[in-house]
Amino acid sequence: MSNSDDAPVRESPVPLSECGAALAIDQIPDRWTWLILREMFYGVSRFADIQTDIGIPKSVLSGRLAQIVENGLVKKEAYRDGSARTRYAYVLTQKGRELVPVILALMQWGDKHIKNGESALELTDKRSGNPVKIGVVPKGGALPLRWVTYKPVWDKKQADGSS
Amino acid sequence: MSNSDDAPVRESPVPLSECGAALAIDQIPDRWTWLILREMFYGVSRFADIQTDIGIPKSVLSGRLAQIVENGLVKKEAYRDGSARTRYAYVLTQKGRELVPVILALMQWGDKHIKNGESALELTDKRSGNPVKIGVVPKGGALPLRWVTYKPVWDKKQADGSS
DNA sequence: TCATCTGAGTTTGACATTTGAACTCTGCTC
């Protein structure tokens, strides 16, 4: 909202209850919820895997999962590991998957401003192989998400220094 | 990360400490921080204005502002209202302004999935006047943010019903 | 000179949430 050198804005032009951003924030209100969605974006779907991956207390994970399932971002799916008993995996719904651009935009920002331009994930157009990013486009001009390929390029050497 | 019908992902390919998204989330960890940034996106910059606009307790606002100033998302700028004493406004830095695509992506998601497609803010390309959105683009193919014009289209009738 | 006002905080103390550890529950598998 460039208001340049005029009178200051004293109130947002859109109240919280009418603002898509504010309403979205209400469905992803805290750090844990964001990190859980990040895990699912990466394909991690089991309770215990998410728990150890991001270091969240089980009690909190259980509560947050219930919330995002209730909000329809994630659904619980039965799976069976080998011949063991049925367990549940948490996977993004269509609604949840459409948050991916938000996560990618955050990642892009973090890579630029916190990691000094070093990205840990390469995004390319599956058809052309050309790199892609998140940005402003004319309506109808965006590439479909399903054409995007993700390739981790995290350099283990940095953390590891192994022989 | 489409892993289709193979073995499940048991661990994210990028650890939290190397993931731009996770690092970004650490700088905007809660609802209040998001809402404060939303206010600044809309141009609301004064302590008291932000406070009443989003209904945040003063003590919490004061703490959150200190955090985002320390993280460099926002800077404190002196202003003088009429002949009153110098006071401070909080405005986005370049780093903060580059979060705008994230906020817009959230807004787009909220408009689609919570407001059933009703947007309260129209985004257009300042040059052509054509509508724009946030999406995946070939690298280098995005429109610069400064070409985007924001126009509130919130329909007061809905909340108001005035004569 | 002194009292008052206003924006921007800080302090306070009651209340709510988060944390991590210990416990439970449920069906395997041996």
Place this chain on the structure above:
DNA sequence: GAGCAGAGTTCAAATGTCAAACTCAGATGA
């Protein structure tokens, strides 16, 4: 039928949130 593992639930202590009251500083007025 004992042991195991994943997915929770329960609990007390630490931490964070809330609203109201208080502070502070400089302009303004009497």
